[in-house]
Amino acid sequence: MSTTDLSYVRTEMLPQQEPPLAEKGVFKWMRENLFSSWINGLLTIASLVVIYVVISTLAPWLLNSVWDANSLTECRDILAEQGLDSHGGACFAVLGDRWHQLVFGYYPSELYWRPALALVIFLAGLAPVLFTGLPRKMLILTALVPFVAFWLLWGGSIWLPVSVALGFVVGFLALKFLTPIVGTLAGTILIFVLPILYWLFVAGPLASGLASAVPIEIQFVESRAFGGFMLSAVIGLSAIVLSLPLGILLALARQSNLPIIKYSSVTFIEVIRGIPLIVWLFTAQLLLNYFLPPGTNFDLTLRVIIMVTFFSSAYIAEVIRGGLAALPKGQYEGADSLGLNYWQSMQLIVLPQALKISIPGIVNTFIGLFKDTTLVVFIGLFDPLGIASAVRATTDWNGVYWELFIFIGLMFFIACFSMGRYSLFLEKKLQREHR
Amino acid sequence: MKKSVILGALTVAGLAAGAASAATLDDVRARGKLNCGVTTGLTGFAAPDANGVWEGFDVGMCRAVAAAVLGDATAVEFVPTTGQTRFTALASGEVDMLARNTTWTFSRDVDLKFEFTGVNYYDGQGFIVPRSLGVSSAKDLDGATVCIQTGTTTELNLADFFRANNISYEPVPIETNAEGQQLYLAGSCDTYTTDASGLAATRATFENPGDHVILPEIISKEPLGPLVRHGDNEWGDIVRWTLNALVTAEELGVTSANVAELAAGPTGNPEVNRLLGTEGELGAMLGLEADWAVKAIAAGGNYGELFETNIGENTPIGLARGLNAQWTEGGLIYSPPFR
Structure with missing residues (x-):
């Protein structure tokens, strides 16, 4: 019996049919996602209308923008030639004319390479901290970065940052050689006291002595010349870098069993955190001036960096305390049972876990801190917003608002978004629980 | 470390204090x-x-x-x-x-x-109004909305002026000159008041300065x-x-x-x-x-x-x-x- 007799059996497969139009491709996606019910359909249409209105208003403004003019009046003339009114196109020419001030403030233009190089070196020094895949030797570079960056930004004699850096070497030597001789408690005290004594009494004369013996210096730039994003970056990044270790110390101090340490830490955190940043900035600018003798020249930018660092370290301390509190008690006990001393158990067992838990909170604080640097405009420093008002104060550009604000917003977004992305990357990488 | 900077600065300041200020x-x-x-x-x-x-x-x-x-x-x-x-x-x-x-x-x-x-x-405090408003004197501003910087002497001068002339106004508080300029141009207030020199500088930046007049009354001494x-x-x-x-x-x-x-x-x-x-x-x-x-x-x-x-x-x-x-x-x- 041959199969051909079975006339009712299909001998070959039917070719696959296309699915019905409504069940495939973009229509299916739209039906499921945009018009799955009448209320969703209404919302979709409403959203489309809103998007259309926004784009149809903004697009011509952006597309007709003028990039080459020397003043707002010139911009308006160019727009008028194209038959548009002053709202018909953006005047981004202001950025072409003044971008260097928005980025570098009033830093001497022939020295722009110095802050740029400082940023590159800073990022290079940060890389081994951020990405553990890089060789550990690079951490030596990281330790040098603050001093090199300081020298590049402010200039002057190279011996000032060198002699300040030597203070840390003094502390390290005390740790290495004195602690075994005098014991842990006395050693710990010496680690802090010796460098401070060094900074107070030796560093200054040493720096000036070396400077007169071997003068190596580049042009000194006053911090008043700092402005724009460079100022935000200098304040923000120094405060970020300084406040993390300070915050960790404060968090540990708050958990300490020693009452003096514990209560001084609690007082510091609560006082700093309980008062708005703007008040601290005014304190830095105004009150310190009254307390310090007249004629003192204690750099305003430095005062602001110190205040912002204190402020954010108080927040960081609380974020990290949350991380510490989230660790099961067994981890602390386990560390103790291994016979580790306090610093070892913190360094090897507790902090790595607590910090991992705290990453989102820490980065969140840093992003907030970076944006808070714009508050310095209220004490007369030229942050990007301050520069924007100064640009508007010239007769050429008086009346330009959105173009400057869009540029500033974009720059801040890029910086903050990158920080947020890095934090996500780090969280994924350090995920231990569920793999 | 930061403490030491402050202490250091204080020390230096103390030494410098004798010489300074005289x-x-x-x-x-x-x-x-x-x-x-x-x-x-x-x-x-x-x-x-x-x-x-x-x-x-x-x-x-x-x-x-x-x-x-x-x-x-x-x-x-x-x-x-x-x-x-x-x-x-x-x-x-x-x-x-x-x-x-x-x-x-x-x-x-x-x-x-x-x-x-x-x-x-x-200087002295003045008012700017759109020419289309048809106002020629600040005394005609009865019931007007006024953009005014808060916390300045101009705010007090404004209140004094309107009370002395027995007319009313509605303040629109603003923080900065830039904000005042924007609100005034957007029509959120009928008139904007600040120092006359500031008004002139502000008007100079308008697209059509001729459409706006600075009223003759100067209501304060600055x-x-x-x-x-x-x-x-x-x-x-x-x-x-x-x-x-x-x-x-x-x-x-x-x-x-x-x-x-x-x-x-x-x-x-x-x-x-x-x-x-x-x-x-x-x-x-x-x-x-x-x-x-x-x-x-x-x-x-x-x-x-x-x-x-x-x-x-x-x-x-x-x-x-x-x-x-x-x-x-x-x-x-x-x-x-x-x-």
């Missing part, structure tokens, strides 16, 4: 630079240009003093101050003088212990002038007489163009000679060089020239001299004699 003139000379407090940016009065060089009417005052004291109009460190920080900056010695369109009032002079060294601009700290009268004299020198120069027809020529030798006018130091000992009485006024005038021109270059009728701001004309021309600008 004679501002000596400090400025030792420093080689004049620290001059200015605004963080006000059109026509003080603003950095594209190269970061400060320009403006108040800036011209700083440069004249620097030229008179140090012989170099560029030897000025401009310290930007805000409305909140300006007086502390001066009181604490951060700046040697303040040329920050600051109104001379009783309490600032007496209670805050400053010394106003004269008036370089007579004499703006440079100021110094109490307690150093010699320094106060220098700033005061530098301003007077610029004013007198205009009155006597001494300009930045002809000052070098006039100072070359004694002229027929004894007051010009005394001003320019070719006769008498006026410079030495101030503790300055004999040609101090020559340098001050050469720096940016006499009072009239400063006015015309920065805020005068040929600039986009286009302020008329008005009260700020010489007394000989019906204004209030008047300098005591150089004698």
Whole structure:
């Protein structure tokens, strides 16, 4: 019996049919996602209308923008030639004319390479901290970065940052050689006291002595010349870098069993955190001036960096305390049972876990801190917003608002978004629980 | 580490304190630079240009003093101050003088212990309205919405004016001039009120300045002038007489163009000679060089020239001299004699 007799059996497969139009491709996606019910359909249409209105208003403004003019009046003339009114196109020419001030403030233009190089070196020094895949030797570079960056930004004699850096070497030597001789408690005290004594009494004369013996210096730039994003970056990044270790110390101090340490830490955190940043900035600018003798020249930018660092370290301390509190008690006990001393158990067992838990909170604080640097405009420093008002104060550009604000917003977004992305990357990488 | 910086600074400060504060003139000379407090940016009065060089009417005052004291109009460190920080900056010695369109009032002079060294601009609070509103006097503004900067004397002046004229208004509070400008243009308020010079500068930036009028009523007195700290009268004299020198120069027809020529030798006018130091000992009485006024005038021109270059009728701001004309021309600008 041959199969051909079975006339009712299909001998070959039917070719696959296309699915019905409504069940495939973009229509299916739209039906499921945009018009799955009448209320969703209404919302979709409403959203489309809103998007259309926004784009149809903004697009011509952006597309007709003028990039080459020397003043707002010139911009308006160019727009008028194209038959548009002053709202018909953006005047981004202001950025072409003044971008260097928005980025570098009033830093001497022939020295722009110095802050740029400082940023590159800073990022290079940060890389081994951020990405553990890089060789550990690079951490030596990281330790040098603050001093090199300081020298590049402010200039002057190279011996000032060198002699300040030597203070840390003094502390390290005390740790290495004195602690075994005098014991842990006395050693710990010496680690802090010796460098401070060094900074107070030796560093200054040493720096000036070396400077007169071997003068190596580049042009000194006053911090008043700092402005724009460079100022935000200098304040923000120094405060970020300084406040993390300070915050960790404060968090540990708050958990300490020693009452003096514990209560001084609690007082510091609560006082700093309980008062708005703007008040601290005014304190830095105004009150310190009254307390310090007249004629003192204690750099305003430095005062602001110190205040912002204190402020954010108080927040960081609380974020990290949350991380510490989230660790099961067994981890602390386990560390103790291994016979580790306090610093070892913190360094090897507790902090790595607590910090991992705290990453989102820490980065969140840093992003907030970076944006808070714009508050310095209220004490007369030229942050990007301050520069924007100064640009508007010239007769050429008086009346330009959105173009400057869009540029500033974009720059801040890029910086903050990158920080947020890095934090996500780090969280994924350090995920231990569920793999 | 940071504690140590503060302690270090305190130590240094303690050592420096003895020397500082006594004679501002000596400090400025030792420093080689004049620290001059200015605004963080006000059109026509003080603003950095594209190269970061400060320009403006108040800036011209700083440069004249620097030229008179140090012989170099560029030897000025401009310290930007805000409305909140300006007086502390001066009181604490951060700046040697303040040329920050600051109104001379009783309490600032007496209670805050400053010394106003004269008036370089007579300002007053005015109103700007759209021409289409058809208002010709501020007294017609009954029931109007008024954009007004909060926490300023202008707010109090406004309330006084409307109460005195028995008319009502609705305030629209704003924080900054920029905000006021935007709200006014967007039509959120019928009129915007601030100092008349500020209104003129604001109007200059409008697309069609002609569509807006500044009403004739000036409802307050705002004499703006440079100021110094109490307690150093010699320094106060220098700033005061530098301003007077610029004013007198205009009155006597001494300009930045002809000052070098006039100072070359004694002229027929004894007051010009005394001003320019070719006769008498006026410079030495101030503790300055004999040609101090020559340098001050050469720096940016006499009072009239400063006015015309920065805020005068040929600039986009286009302020008329008005009260700020010489007394000989019906204004209030008047300098005591150089004698």
